[in-house]
Amino acid sequence: MNKRGFELTLNFVVILILSVVVLSFGIKFIHDLVASQEQIIPPVDQQIRNELARLIVGNKRVAIAFNKATIQRGSSEGFGLGIRNTDPTKTYFRINAQCMKYGSPEQEDLSSGCPPDALSLSYDKSQIRILNNEYEDTMIVVKVDKRAPPGNYVVYVNVCSYQSAAGSCPIDDSVHRYDQLQKIFVTVP
Template identity: 20%
Template sequence: MNKKGFELAASFLVVIILSLVLFGAGMYIFTKIIKTSYDFKNDLDERTIEQLDQVMDDGSLVVVPRNRLNVERKKAGLFPYGFWNEGDVAATFDVSVTDKNALSAVISGAPITYNAVKVNERVHGLISIQVPKTASKGQYAFDIEIKKGGNTYGSIQRVYVLVV
């Protein structure tokens, strides 16, 4: 067998293997970055938690400080919320979101149940409302309701998504 031909074939195999390894490493890094950015976007940051706590300091049982967002089609609006257990014993709280306009939006973060919330414990959460690509421009209303033992706790908070 020709020595030059063998070296060329071996070099070609090395290049193919290195290309596959680099491609795999690139895909791994890409998915890790996307996952990290998604997790970061959907988690509450320290500043938002402090703002929720400041609003609850006035004695409000349920707070949703941001009640109106402009959202593009196929994008999501994030609504932070907070509440605290004013009762004498630990309790279970249920958070739900009602679409008042039949927008068929994808709602993440609700319904959710918080079990055994201690007396005076503050709970913070985040609700994501994703607008479908078929949505018409306009304003859409959603009600965020928190229930304690099956009864409405505090007041129902209405939030608005303005599709632009």
């Protein structure tokens, strides 16, 4: 038997195995990169900015642009949230969004709580600093799970304001609530 031929075949098999391993790591890396992109909060586009500017007039300090949407399972939708600071004593803000109500398509009453993991919400959970008479906008992304039951969902959005660095902002915190509790209405067909 020829030693060189055997050695060449063995080297080819080793290189083939290493190539498959490197290819699978590359595929996994690309998959993770794409999956992480879904969690990134997109910037607010000009159409949403225009709508928020229209909504935040007079005494209104918090608004959600286009707060109703029909979202297919496995898809997501972004909702623009605008905050205008009119209180010179408070410059720190925190946002909390939570799915609070659900009703099946047959139900007219949305009294029951949301099914667990039906909606995932992505938004800036860090503290936001807005000076007096300044304005800030951000996005709340609602992603519907592939196994979410069809029906109507209501997401409550609470914006809390503080004089100094702030803690949490529970949905039911009416003491630090900056403006009215905002709502996002999602229909899953």
